[in-house]
Amino acid sequence: MSRTWSPLRTATGAVLAAWAGLFWFLLLTGRSPLYLSDRTAWVVPLGAVVLSVAAAGRLATARSEATEPLPRRTAWWLGLIVMPVVLVLALPPAALGSYAASRRSAVAAGVVPAQGLSSGPVTLVHVAAAMWSPDARRQLVARAGTSVSFVGFVSRRAGMPTDEFVITRFLVSCCVADALSVQVRVVGAPPGRFAQDQWVRVTGSVYPLGREVLVEASEVEAVPRPDRPYLNV
Amino acid sequence: MELVPSVAAPTRSARNIALVALALGAGGLLARAAQGAGVAQVQTFVLIFSSLLIEALPFIVLGAVVSAAIEVFVPGAAFARLARLPRPLQMPVAGLGGFAFPVCECGSVPVARRLVAKGMAPAAAVTFMLAAPILNPVVLVSTAVAYRGREVMWAMVLGRAALGLLVALAVGWVVANRSKRELLRGGHEEGADHGHAAALPRGRRRWRGFFEHLAGDFVLLARYLVIGVAVAAALQTFVSQSVIGSVADTPVLGVASLMLLAGVLSLCSESDAFVAASFVQFGAGAQLAFLVFGPMVDAKLGFLYAGTFGKGFVRTVVVVVGAATLAATLWFEVLLG
Numbered sequence: 174m175s176r177t178w179s180p181l182r183t184a185t186g187a188v189l190a191a192w193a194g195l196f197w198f199l200l201l202t203g204r205s206p207l208y209l210s211d212r213t214a215w216v217v218p219l220g221a222v223v224l225s226v227a228a229a230g231r232l233a234t235a236r237s238e239a240t241e242p243l244p245r246r247t248a249w250w251l252g253l254i255v256m257p258v259v260l261v262l263a264l265p266p267a268a269l270g271s272y273a274a275s276r277r278s279a280v281a282a283g284v285v286p287a288q289g290l291s292s293g294p295v296t297l298v299h300v301a302a303a304m305w306s307p308d309a310r311r312q313l314v315a316r317a318g319t320s321v322s323f324v325g326f327v328s329r330r331a332g333m334p335t336d337e338f339v340i341t342r343f344l345v346s347c348c349v350a351d352a353l354s355v356q357v358r359v360v361g362a363p364p365g366r367f368a369q370d371q372w373v374r375v376t377g378s379v380y381p382l383g384r385e386v387l388v389e390a391s392e393v394e395a396v397p398r399p400d401r402p403y404l405n406v
Numbered sequence: 407m408e409l410v411p412s413v414a415a416p417t418r419s420a421r422n423i424a425l426v427a428l429a430l431g432a433g434g435l436l437a438r439a440a441q442g443a444g445v446a447q448v449q450t451f452v453l454i455f456s457s458l459l460i461e462a463l464p465f466i467v468l469g470a471v472v473s474a475a476i477e478v479f480v481p482g483a484a485f486a487r488l489a490r491l492p493r494p495l496q497m498p499v500a501g502l503g504g505f506a507f508p509v510c511e512c513g514s515v516p517v518a519r520r521l522v523a524k525g526m527a528p529a530a531a532v533t534f535m536l537a538a539p540i541l542n543p544v545v546l547v548s549t550a551v552a553y554r555g556r557e558v559m560w561a562m563v564l565g566r567a568a569l570g571l572l573v574a575l576a577v578g579w580v581v582a583n584r585s586k587r588e589l590l591r592g593g594h595e596e597g598a599d600h601g602h603a604a605a606l607p608r609g610r611r612r613w614r615g616f617f618e619h620l621a622g623d624f625v626l627l628a629r630y631l632v633i634g635v636a637v638a639a640a641l642q643t644f645v646s647q648s649v650i651g652s653v654a655d656t657p658v659l660g661v662a663s664l665m666l667l668a669g670v671l672s673l674c675s676e677s678d679a680f681v682a683a684s685f686v687q688f689g690a691g692a693q694l695a696f697l698v699f700g701p702m703v704d705a706k707l708g709f710l711y712a713g714t715f716g717k718g719f720v721r722t723v724v725v726v727v728g729a730a731t732l733a734a735t736l737w738f739e740v741l742l743g
């Protein structure tokens with residue numbers, strides 16, 4: 174008996190191929206840092222290869238002796254599985270912003286290392302360590318007045334003076350779903366020049382005040398969103 | 407007359423595909439318009455939704471690959487021999503299997519389903535499924551890294567491993583008397599078990615069967631993963647994490663609220679310790695509850711379990727895992743002083 178292409182098997186193979194295509198797309202365009210940390214970036218090539226093999230295998234065995242139509246219900250299920258692929262490809266690249274920062278936890282002790290804080294440049298990862306670790310905070314207090322240069326996006330709290338804002342950056346361990354925020358209050362910024370969620374580079378002197386860290390800005394400039402918008406640990 | 411369905415079927419299939427493609431195109435345009443209009447909630451939801459799926463889906467496929475390989479390459483007699491071992495021996499061995507099979511929770515579900523279908527005792531397969539995402543070396547090392555520099559580091563790592571195994575054994579013991587038919591949900595389209603022949607297929611038929619089972623498991627589980635991840639992303643987008651902070655000092659409520667949060671966030675077990683370590687206002691017992699409950703019960707797993715197992719399984723897992731974790735972590739808190 175002759176074999177014909179089974180719509181059911183072909184559609185399943187196409188769904189696997191669509192997901193494989195998404196992983197290849199992320200790999201080739203370098204967009205995976207928008208979703209994953211460096212620690213889990215290996216998932217993307219793994220997904221691309223395994224899904225490609227699965228799609229090729231399913232399509233190679235998609236000819237069937239029996240008639241296998243694609244029922245409407247199954248078609249909708251397959252559409253649901255493909256929907257995230259469509260969303261990622263249809264939407265322009267983006268990163269978590271001030272709305273997410275208002276609803277998520279801040280980083281804590283143990284999560285970020287404080288190595289290099291006693292000497293060398295002070296980074297936002299060091300600030301994250303100093304937010305909760307007494308030892309890191311002591312080290313940061315000893316560096317009060319040191320020149321820093323932080324890149325992050327602008328967020329504002331209710332009642333803040335016009336020449337102040339909060340510069341925020343997310344720290345990701347595996348994927349964006351586990352993002353924790355690092356925030357630094359910036360004073361002496363040009364009033365009203367930077368909109369919410371605008372990415373900026375703040376240069377100035379750093380001062381820890383209790384659990385809050387403050388930067389007295391000498392220069393604030395708008396910068397494009399970095400290719401790697403999240404810090405990693 | 408026989409020709410009618412074979413002529414009509416491709417047309418009907420093409421119509422169904424066109425309808426779904428149209429809906430997908432419209433959905434993509436709608437999401438683009440919402441993001442273009444600067445709706446922060448849409449952007450946050452899509453980012454969390456996509457990142458959870460991008461991280462979890464390869465593990466679903468790997469789980470489906472292992473599951474299909476078990477079906478096609480491992481003779482059923484091997485599992486029948488295992489099933490004859492005494493239960494008190496079978497269940498801990500299955501639970502400790504996570505050390506040898508380091509996958510997170512999404513990958514262990516299709517494997518457990520296939521193990522039951524091939525004849526392994528349901529108690530052992532369920533114990534493996536629940537313990538593997540915690541008792542694997544990657545997860546235990548990431549827990550140690552997240553808590554490094556704190557006095558409770560070893561208590562958290564060892565407590566997580568021991569409690570994860572104990573809770574998984576408790577659920578395995580509760581479902582031990584259920585038969586394969588009672589435990590597994592039957593009747594899936596591509597996901598159906600196509601009648602297991604006693605002898606394994608050979609040659610090209612073997613590979614045909616392999617890809618058939620692989621695609622079947624993928625389609626079955628991926629759709630529940632998408633629904634579960636959508637629920638988790640919506641909760642992460644619209645519910646502020648600060649709402650649970652007010653009960654941090656209340657012993658039972660503190661533990662229960664972090665268990666609830668673990669269920670909502672649906673994090674991968676390889677990264678959840680970093681988030682748990684950030685809840686410094688909560689006690690170590692509540693953080694341990696987050697680390698044990700989350701890899702066994704969360705929004706995405708709820709849908710995966712519901713699509714894989716029979717009626718009542720989700721309720722059993724939630725009740726047993728919830729009660730055992732709550733009781734054990736309260737004792738853990740007392741013992742730590």
